[in-house]
Amino acid sequence: MAKVSVSIPQGTRDFGSEVIRKRDYIFSTIRNVFELYGFEPLETPAMENLETLMGKYGEEGDKLIFKILNNGLDNPDKEKQVKADLEKLLQGKTVKGITERALKYDLTIPFARYVAMNHHQLVFPFKRYQVQPVWRAERPQKGRYREFYQCDADVVGSHSLLNETELATMYKAVFEKLNIPVEIKINSRKFLTSLSKRCGESVRITDFTIAIDKMEKIGLEKVKEELSQKGLNKEQVSIIEKYLLISGNNQEKIIQIKEVLGNDEECQKGIADIEFVLNHLTPNISIVTPGEAEGLPPATSIVTPSAAEGLQLTLDPSLARGLNYYTGIIFEVKAKGVQMGSIGGGGRYDDLTGLFGVPNIPGVGISFGVDRIYDVMEELNLFPMHVQVGTQVLFFNLGDQESRKAFEWLQQLRQKGIRSELYHEFAKFEKQFKYAEKKKIPWIIIIGDKELKENTCTVKNLAFGGQQTIPAGELINFPF
RNA sequence: GUAGCCAUAGCUCAGCUGGUUAGAGCAUCAGAUUGUGGUUCUGAGGGUCGUGGGUUCGAACCCCAUUGGUUACCCCA
Known part of the structure; x- marks a missing residue:
C-alpha cells in the first residue's frame, strides 16, 4: 500500500459520525434553549473585511486574526505596488494591497457589524443567536483549537438588566x-x-x-508581580490587593467591595x-440585613420561580475577561472537576455598534464554547447512550429469498x-x-x-442478549 | 510568536550503557464452526523505526537539521 502523506492544518480536526452525533446533541440542546427564550437565528460570512475586525480584540487579538491573502498578487502590472506593500507588511503593518479580508475571530463583532448595517429594519430589542465556527491563529493546546464553534445569544437595544438575568438562566x-x-461567575x-480610577488616571484599564x-x-503574589511590571507603584498595587482579597x-x-471602592458612582x-x-x-434568599430578616413574614420565602431555582451565581471580583468591549456585568462559566479553561463567557457592552458608526x-x-464543552463531557463521560445510536435495527442477510423478505419488512420499519x-x-x-x-x-x-x-422473525437485543421469535405481523409494533 | 516533551505495525506501546533476522497487546484476515456476536482456540499478513544528513566496524538508540504532534507561556471558547 502506498504511503499517503496528506494532513489537515494545525489545530483543525475532521469529525467522524460518532463525534458529530455527540456534537449535534450539544448544538441542539443549546439551540433549543435559545429558541425557548425567544432568540432568532442569524448567520454571517466566514470572512469579514479585515478592518471590521482589526482593533476590536486588543493588540494581541489583532495578531491572532487569520488574514486572507489577496488574489492576483502575481499580476505583473502590480508588481511594484505589491513589493512596496510587502515592505510595509514586514514592518508589522497590515496593508490592504496584500490582505483585506480575514476569517472571523468571534461572533460578537460580526454581529455588531450586522446590527450597524441593518438597524433601520430590526425590531428592538433584537435578540439573536448564532452558531458558527470561528478561527484564531493561536498555538493549539488542550482545549484550544484554531477552528472552533461558538454559540452566542445576544440582546441589543435594551439597557434592562432583565436581559442579564435571562442570559444567566439560559446558562443554567x-x-x-x-x-x-x-460554576457560573x-x-x-x-x-x-x-478600581482603576482609585489607582489614578495614569493606569490603563486593559x-x-x-x-x-x-x-x-x-x-x-504573581498578579502583584505582574502589576508592578506593568508600571504600577506600591500604593496602587496595594489598593488592588485589597480588592483581590475580597472573599466570603x-x-x-x-x-467589602463598598469598603474598598468607596462611594464612587461607578x-x-x-x-x-x-x-x-x-x-x-x-x-427567596434576597439580600437583606439581619434586622429585616427577622421581621419577614414566613410566606415571602416560599416563592421561587422554577426556571431559576437552584441557580447559583458566584460573585467573583477578580473576574475581568480579556475582551475590552465589555462595560457592565460580565459572566464566565467553568466546569467543575475538570482541568479546562472557561466553557462560556459573556457580558454587557454599551456601545459596540458605535465602532461602526x-x-x-x-x-x-x-457565548458557549462547544468544543470545550465536548471535551468536558467526554472526560466526565456525560454523553447519554442514546445519542450514540445511529441505526436502531439491522436485518441479517441470510440468503437470496431471506433477504428479499427482510427487505420488505425493512421498508415497513x-x-x-x-x-x-x-x-x-x-x-x-x-x-x-x-x-x-x-x-x-x-x-x-x-x-x-x-x-x-413460519412467516416469523427473530428479534435479538445485542446489549442484553435476549431474543424472541415473533409473527411477521407483530414486527411493526415491536417496541424498539 | 517563545519554550519543554514526543515520533517504532492500522491503534496503544515495549525495545537494556549502540551489537545477529525490531517485539507485545488490540485490530484485520483465514480456519476449528453452513443459525448466534460481545467472551474460546489455532494460524497468517502487516514496519526503509517521521524525513534528511552526520558520528561509528555497526544506529530505532548518540549528534545536527527538518517536518508533524503535544504541553505550557502570551491570549482566550
Whole structure:
C-alpha cells in the first residue's frame, strides 16, 4: 500500500459520525434553549473585511486574526505596488494591497457589524443567536483549537438588566440539560473602572484587567508581580490587593467591595446591577440585613420561580475577561472537576455598534464554547447512550429469498420512522454480528429459512442478549 | 510568536550503557464452526523505526537539521 502523506492544518480536526452525533446533541440542546427564550437565528460570512475586525480584540487579538491573502498578487502590472506593500507588511503593518479580508475571530463583532448595517429594519430589542465556527491563529493546546464553534445569544437595544438575568438562566438551563456541573461567575466591569480610577488616571484599564483576571490561575503574589511590571507603584498595587482579597459569600463580598471602592458612582452602579440580577434569580434568599430578616413574614420565602431555582451565581471580583468591549456585568462559566479553561463567557457592552458608526445601541450576550464543552463531557463521560445510536435495527442477510423478505419488512420499519438497514450481502453470522456491534446497533432481526417457512422473525437485543421469535405481523409494533 | 516533551505495525506501546533476522497487546484476515456476536482456540499478513544528513566496524538508540504532534507561556471558547 502506498504511503499517503496528506494532513489537515494545525489545530483543525475532521469529525467522524460518532463525534458529530455527540456534537449535534450539544448544538441542539443549546439551540433549543435559545429558541425557548425567544432568540432568532442569524448567520454571517466566514470572512469579514479585515478592518471590521482589526482593533476590536486588543493588540494581541489583532495578531491572532487569520488574514486572507489577496488574489492576483502575481499580476505583473502590480508588481511594484505589491513589493512596496510587502515592505510595509514586514514592518508589522497590515496593508490592504496584500490582505483585506480575514476569517472571523468571534461572533460578537460580526454581529455588531450586522446590527450597524441593518438597524433601520430590526425590531428592538433584537435578540439573536448564532452558531458558527470561528478561527484564531493561536498555538493549539488542550482545549484550544484554531477552528472552533461558538454559540452566542445576544440582546441589543435594551439597557434592562432583565436581559442579564435571562442570559444567566439560559446558562443554567443548558448546562443542567447537558448534566455538566458548573460554576457560573458574575462580576461587573464597573468595579474595575472604579478600581482603576482609585489607582489614578495614569493606569490603563486593559493593563490590569488581564493581570487581575489571572488571580485564580496564578495567585495573588504573581498578579502583584505582574502589576508592578506593568508600571504600577506600591500604593496602587496595594489598593488592588485589597480588592483581590475580597472573599466570603456574595453578600459579604458586596459589603467589602463598598469598603474598598468607596462611594464612587461607578461602584454603586455596579453593585446595583449585581444586586438586581442576584435578587431576581434567588428571590427567596434576597439580600437583606439581619434586622429585616427577622421581621419577614414566613410566606415571602416560599416563592421561587422554577426556571431559576437552584441557580447559583458566584460573585467573583477578580473576574475581568480579556475582551475590552465589555462595560457592565460580565459572566464566565467553568466546569467543575475538570482541568479546562472557561466553557462560556459573556457580558454587557454599551456601545459596540458605535465602532461602526451607529452609536447608542447597548447590548449584552453570552457565548458557549462547544468544543470545550465536548471535551468536558467526554472526560466526565456525560454523553447519554442514546445519542450514540445511529441505526436502531439491522436485518441479517441470510440468503437470496431471506433477504428479499427482510427487505420488505425493512421498508415497513423505515415507514414507521425506525432507523434500520439490511446487511449488504450474504455472510456468516459472526461477520454480521460484528458489523452491528461496531456500529452500536442495539437490535438485530434474523430471518432465515426457518422464519421464512413460519412467516416469523427473530428479534435479538445485542446489549442484553435476549431474543424472541415473533409473527411477521407483530414486527411493526415491536417496541424498539 | 517563545519554550519543554514526543515520533517504532492500522491503534496503544515495549525495545537494556549502540551489537545477529525490531517485539507485545488490540485490530484485520483465514480456519476449528453452513443459525448466534460481545467472551474460546489455532494460524497468517502487516514496519526503509517521521524525513534528511552526520558520528561509528555497526544506529530505532548518540549528534545536527527538518517536518508533524503535544504541553505550557502570551491570549482566550
